[in-house]
Amino acid sequence: MATQPPSADTEKESDVEQQNADVCTVVGAVEEVGSKWKLVILNDLRDGEKRFNELKRSTGASSYTLSRVLDGLEENGFIDNRKELESPVASYYILTEKGSALCPVFDALDEWGADWLESTGE
Amino acid sequence: MATQPPSADTEKESDVEQQNADVCTVVGAVEEVGSKWKLVILNDLRDGEKRFNELKRSTGASSYTLSRVLDGLEENGFIDNRKELESPVASYYILTEKGSALCPVFDALDEWGADWLESTGE
């Protein structure tokens, strides 16, 4: 794939631009959910609906971080937020279709981890 | 593992410690390969052996970053480095077993991306 015409004289590092933006869907996927917390939180929501503080406990994220990541995930359509204004307010987070579609990824990750994480001597 | 006794009066955010370190293998896996470049590079190496500059082109990472991530990946046993001291030096990177074992993850990621990335309107 001669994607790089060698004719380019100004072949600086800054010239790569965004040619890697859509190399393949994996890259795109990574760009969207490639951060630690996003993965951790989404994986945590596989169990089903969870509350803010539940997630805080299970993931270990701070309120600040959790709030932000949750916000981002909702914006990108990975999760859905349902608020109940009853007693002292309760908001539940749950995976959307888009988010649930990531389950195979987590399964694969889980399987890999089971196979290699232990023997690596963390 | 009741690491968090609800009876704790000093329930500060800093008390969570590492109870999330081994919640499940997914978290562990994410800790190891949860960064953008690691995923991107590993995915790129699925095609087979590649040279430094090949990776630089295809991933769009700078030499500095690439070098570092590659180094980390090698340390963790994901990839293998073969250097040929011929003419102007050539080093090839290739996935190890451990690294190849991640392929299912990338496949899942790829499939997900194909399904959802386009319709999301990047």
Place this chain on the structure above:
DNA sequence: CGGCATCCTTGGAGATACTG
């Protein structure tokens, strides 16, 4: 060609405190 040393900018993320 491969890749390390340096500088510098950004944002991810924790601590803490405060509000509805």
Place this chain on the structure above:
DNA sequence: CAGTATCTCCAAGGATGCCG
């Protein structure tokens, strides 16, 4: 309980330059 607002810190990562 569920956030939001700040402040701060540090690592990730890009740009450049240089060297084997």
